[in-house]
Amino acid sequence: MTISAIAFDWGNTLMRVLPEYSGVMADWPRVEAVPGAEPALSALAQRARLVVATNAADSNAEQVMRALARVGLDAHLERVYTMHELGARKPAAAFFGTLAQQLDLPAHQLMMVGDEYLADIVGAQRLGWRTVWLNPSGLTAPGLLPLQDAEITSLAELPALLDDLSLPGYADCLAWLTELNNPAILLAHVQGVAALSYGMAVWLRAAGLTVNPLLAHRGGLLHDLSKLSADGHQHHGEAAAVWLEAHQQPILAEIARRHMLFGLLNPPEAPQTWEEKIVYYADKLVEGSKLVGVPARLKALQQRYGTITPARLAQLMPALNTLEAELCAPLGLTPEGLLERLQQAYGHYLPTARTN
DSSP, rough: OOOOOOEOOOOOTBBBBOOOOSSSSGGOOOOOOOOHHHHHHHHHTSSSEEEEEEESSSSOOHHHHHHHHHHOOOOGGGGOOOOHSSSSOOOOHHHHHHHHHHTOEEEEEEGEESOOOOIIHHHHHHOEEEEEEEEEEEOOGGOOOOOEEESSSGGGGGGHHOOOOOOOOHHHHHHHHTTTTTTTHHHHHHHHHHHHHHHHHHHHTTOOOOOOHHHHHHHHHHTTTTTOOOOSSHHHHHHHHHHHHHHHHHHHHHHHHTTOGGGGGGGGGOSSSSHHHHHHHTTTTETEEEEOOOOHHHHHHHHHHHOHHHHHHHHHHHHHHHHHHHHHGGGGGOOHHHHHHHHHHHTTTTTTTTOO
């Protein structure tokens, strides 16, 4: 998909907001660009129109551009748009709608890059823009619901990212689940698994692992994509993988393929990447839409499916315990401690059922 124009937030996206100063930034004694801003804009200007879209109240467009000139960013930017020019503030639809009209481009060719989740990401996403969350502190999206199309910790990552905007958006995932006639009870389950996968991935990333929380979230949403449409010749994980591969999603296909309960016992089917392991494990913590823990989840599966015998579960448990320990170790937690932390942190978002 072609991105024809990129709109950047200003404060703490292109230029640092220095707490010791107030008023018009162009007149501050000292101004600073955000690290990586100049080379990123230089590279991106060869590929798309670049503008600033800011809620700045103290500065008008001319003053914002003057501040940008002090750090050498103005040469890469076509124009500045503030609330004074657009007559609205982010995240209002009028802000992004008027800006799209000014740029004379359809929403799907526009991208918003910013550090304020509600103003920059939610506001633009609602109008159909592509969005990139600049998240240097590794924060968690509100409600464990990452709506952004991509996430970066530094503007230096943005030029390369334009070549790899392959993950489906949240709305796309819901559309696919609906297209395959999945019922409300399954939609609730995959939402729960996705939220939990995302939350755990954020924690593991903070612990130093190379993991993509957004990929874990989308994998959680789509792991049961074809559960009801799978035929007797393939398990539903394989059916989902085939469907996702046909829709140019090979990485998500592997997450779906490798989430099956007894796949751990067969190396070619066992989860390999951190995202695959996280989704596999999150699926074993969520019964329906409730966070219940592994024992309760396995008990429910055993009651539901006659093929899950005590003997097969006994065969599975060593491998499952190994995977569980692998995910807990970077966090310095036991499995019981991880479940308790998840319940405490995410009980507001995901119903919990405490079990003995």
